[in-house]
Amino acid sequence: MEAALRLMSAGRSYTSLSLREITRAAGVVPTSFYRHFSDVDELALALVEETGLTLRRLLREARRAGVPPIRIIAHSVQIYRQFVREHRLHILFMASERWGGSPLIRRSIRYETQHFATEMAQDLRELSLLPGLSMGTLQMVCGLVVNTMLNAASDFIDLPADQPQVEEELTENFVRQLRVIFLGAAQWKDNA
Amino acid sequence: MEAALRLMSAGRSYTSLSLREITRAAGVVPTSFYRHFSDVDELALALVEETGLTLRRLLREARRAGVPPIRIIAHSVQIYRQFVREHRLHILFMASERWGGSPLIRRSIRYETQHFATEMAQDLRELSLLPGLSMGTLQMVCGLVVNTMLNAASDFIDLPADQPQVEEELTENFVRQLRVIFLGAAQWKDNA
DNA sequence: ACTTTCAGTGTACGAGTGTTGACAGTAACC
């Protein structure tokens, strides 16, 4: 799995990786692959699951931080950016195979992101940010947030690593987009 | 180009298509490919460009409609959904290779979508929706809108074609997300 | 009428592909 991610870090898409390439990168003979997965798709599914765990850890970290409610967006974004840096390859995988891979992979990624959005919605509810919004609405908003997060991650990822001020700009844009969303959510009237 | 899109309509990603497959689907011998493109990437770039034109036509249509400003979102979404239905394959290509393909393809798609967002921002300005927002802010909001559009398109596209009520649900969700965004944009204060 | 361009065909190459089957060592279990 690590070898597959490593290969993708050069800008390749998962679908374009061959079984032999992956085993070669893993320092193992092709036939050994079948000892662990029956398919390249199966490896991908395992990666999705692993990334799901990783994402849930992100929420836990964000939750744990004491929340001065004004700066909560900027702060969460900071955590997220750090997170993207640390788990760069997992996030890259998730974000770029979300629409790219086989239907099977797409479906499992969609499941994972929906799960993530749901947890986020529950968090928002428990923290009583955005009070007065129905659970359905919260779910909708969180879906939007998650999409925005993954888009931003993709932007971060094939950034020319030597221009920190472009990264700064991108982060700024990301924060502002989230702010728009939460501004809108705060204004939302469920019956309208 | 049409053959490539056709192959993708079965859920395959562009990157996973081989030159031979494409020519086979086009009813032509592999070597003929080189008469038109020197590369599969070059074909992809041509597709991106064609889709760009298509997208700009979308804006023109949306603009031409008389605007009862309350219903403008719902109405634009209707146009967009119709549009996704008609140019299904092009939109599918655009949305799914956005993060998937070679770095070259990614870059050209990004260029095209940014261009699209810019035009949309200019439209908003001319129609004086969202007055009081700087051009930079409008650009940021439109970027968010375009991302949301493409995400929705991807959702539309691998929908089980026999469940119209799921599609209805998805559309409803899409409209609500856009409404959140525009609500937020209307509340935006540039100096904050 | 002669030539150039264009789009297509056929053959052929070397390289890479997924998968099978038989075999080897090493750890774990009773």
Place this chain on the structure above:
DNA sequence: GGTTACTGTCAACACTCGTACACTGAAAGT
């Protein structure tokens, strides 16, 4: 101490792949 499960290796299979080269016929240009 013998059996079983695990993980790995090697050789081989029938394919597919991208690309090079030489060739053909039709259209367009002068």
